[in-house]
Amino acid sequence: MKVIYCRDFGHDCNAKMRGNSVDDVVNAAINHGVSMHGQEHKKLNSAEGREEIAAKIKEE
Numbered sequence: 001m002k003v004i005y006c007r008d009f010g011h012d013c014n015a016k017m018r019g020n021s022v023d024d025v026v027n028a029a030i031n032h033g034v035s036m037h038g039q040e041h042k043k044l045n046s047a048e049g050r051e052e053i054a055a056k057i058k059e060e
């Protein structure tokens, strides 16, 4: 299982996104960032944005 912790992005937030593939977790993190933290979807969903998010993935 791949996981991303929102706090690893510097947010004071206990959210944890899970998925079976890198794309699943990255998409979940993007949706969370947009809906919960008012981030810009376009920016997060760019190639650089997705890469930055993917770099925070941990295996659990």
Ligand SMILES: [Zn+2]
Pocket: 006, 007, 011, 013, 014, 015, 032, 036, 037
């Ligand atoms: Zn969060």
